[in-house]
Amino acid sequence: SxxxxxxxxxxxxxxxxxxxxxxxxxxxxxxxxxxxxxxxxxxxxxxxxxxxxxxxxxxxxxxxxxxxxxxxxxxxxxxxxxxxxxxxxxxxxxxxxxxxxxxxxxxxQVHKQVVRKRAEARDIVMNPSIRLVYVDVEEPDMHKPTGDLERLCEALETQWDIKGVKSDLHILRSLQPALRKGAWKVTVALHLGAGELAPRIMHIWPGYYEGTVYGIAIDLGSTTIAAHLCDLKSGEVVASSGIMNPQIRFGEDLMSRVSYSMMNKGGDLEMTRTVREGLNTLFSQIATEAEIDQTLIMDAVFVCNPVMHHLLIGIDPFELGQAPFALATANSLALDARDLDLNLHPAARIYLLPCIAGHVGADAAAVALSEAPDKSEDLVLVVDVGTNAEILLGNKDRVLACSSPTGPAFEGAQISSGQRAAPGAIERVEINPETKEPRFRVIGSDIWSDEQGFAESIATTGISGICGSGIIEVIAEMRLAGLLDASGLIGSAEQTGSARCVPEGRTHAYLLWDGTAEGGPRITVTNPDIRAIQMAKAALYSGARLLMDKIGVDTVDRVVLAGAFGAHISAKHAMVLGMIPDCPLEKVTSAGNAAGTGARIALLNTDARREIEQTVREIEKIETAVEPRFQEHFVNASAIPNAIEPFPILKS
Ligand code: FES
CATH class of the missing domain: 3.10.20.30 (Beta-grasp domain)
Structure with a gap:
């Protein structure tokens, strides 16, 4: 033409x-x-x-x-x-x-790309659940008696082709004033279903609303709760904030919280109330930081482990504390924020990612969404290390998942001088293999201990203990320096040639730092410390090894360390300890808070929610507790790095 x-x-x-x-x-x-x-x-x-x-x-x-x-x-x-x-x-x-x-x-562009911080990660394509539209609503007419809501719905259908819109009482109450104030022109925020049945009206502003609306992605951990507040138009993170999970007072780890609910009538409800209060504190904190009205937060995505998942929605986690670890539901959930007593927009929606299994929660699903092993050409092992290690192994053909009870040693608990990662904690350690003398660095200082200025820098931060990454480094370095045998036993001063190997109990300990002269702590690495780390790393390794057995491989192509802890441990030291399978060091990467990233992807792109629901259905779940091979691997994996597994790459 x-x-x-x-x-x-x-x-x-x-x-x-x-x-x-x-x-x-x-x-x-x-x-x-x-x-x-x-x-x-x-x-x-x-x-x-x-x-x-x-x-x-x-x-x-x-x-x-x-x-x-x-x-x-x-x-x-x-x-x-x-x-x-x-x-x-x-x-x-x-x-x-x-x-x-x-x-x-x-x-x-509506579906603009939001770039993620890590270079190797894919971009997030915007497709949020909330959409703003401006409509001209017909004025009421005595001759054609219809309700204001019906005329609004008609306008949405004719002007935007949005059909079957639902609304609730809260909207109905604000509808008439908004229509009249805006002279029959209003901006409507719609929640476009996202797997739910019908589009819903979330909010009505008179005239044209120039502002934006927000969503929040929450990583609800048993220790900390972290949140990213996102602009649902641009996809930008406008504020990030975190708090300690106030449930800590009911028990440090998940199992102790499950037993709290078993031992105390109504204990589960008490914990539910507590975590929701914590979340509301976090919401107002983050809204204040971003200088926005909290009620502009209309969509929220949660990722969490199964116990936190149940406690958040108000279900007793009792069944998760015992075999066969049945979840109330493994499916994703779409809920009203007000049903969970969460102070967001009165009509705000909540989306919980699906759980993979009774031990492998929505947090692991979020890691799978972020790291996408199901789209990987090469065989990738993804480990998210916390008090429970969640392990994913696979490629585009199949993905397996399991969890392994590592316990809290990696977080510095059960370690004589252990502490959480905080200023003053030793986080990096090197031991000279000749002199057996250590040098180290503490969180809050960027100076290594045997350099000038260290004394000044610790005067400001102090030295208080060793955090998880520090304990891994020091034990790996002790092994490399010959202070420690493969069974994890520390040698005496005579055996090792180091005066730092001091008697302690019936064995020996390695004296890392003696600050007693200045009124500071005396920091040693003891045999029980090493034992605790051996147990934790053996659990992690055996879980990974079990999945490798199932696929029928002895090596993996690459390893991704997820989680805050994963971001801080060095690949070399993790491998010297035998925490992770032998793999070229440059193929071991850290994904940072992958669960949080997964939550953000699901918040900004509702297609990703369908995608992860499908992926989770296809993931093969392995229960370590019923696998006899797990025990076998565990025994071998207690040695450093391992009693039988070869670590050829490590040797070279
Ligand atoms: Fe052109 Fe709104 S569509 S200004």
């Missing part, structure tokens, strides 16, 4: 349209991702485009200079009021007259 040709970049979508067709209309018909909140009324400016001129050999078009360059009255008015960059036009106002190439800038 002779109709003008329009080509959109970067999508490359093209088509011919009669002269006079608005660019936004053409974009919609071609399925080009061009945003619009006001539906083409020249109010929202979300539809901005940049016409391009010149020759586009690639597209077979030459665009005349100046075509589409003139602002119309609506745009001129918009520009005077709010500003519009030269060369930009509003897609709803610009009309196609001649052949034209039109660029849609990233900020005008």
């Amino acid at each position: 002779n109709d003008p040709l329009v080509v959109f970049t970067p999508s490359g979508k093209r088509g011919r349209f009669p002269a006079g067709t608005p660019v936004l209309t053409a974009a919609r018909q071609l399925g080009v991702d061009l945003d619009s909140v006001c539906g083409g009324r020249g109010i929202c400016s979300k539809c901005q485009i940049t016409p391009s001129y010149g020759e586009f050999a690639k597209h077979g078009v030459t665009v005349q200079d100046g075509a589409l360059s003139e602002w119309n009255k609506v745009e001129q008015r918009y520009k005077d009021k709010r500003g519009l960059i030269d060369g930009r036009r509003l897609g709803c106002q610009a009309k196609i007259e001649t052949d034209v190439v039109i660029d849609v800038p990233p900020e005008s």
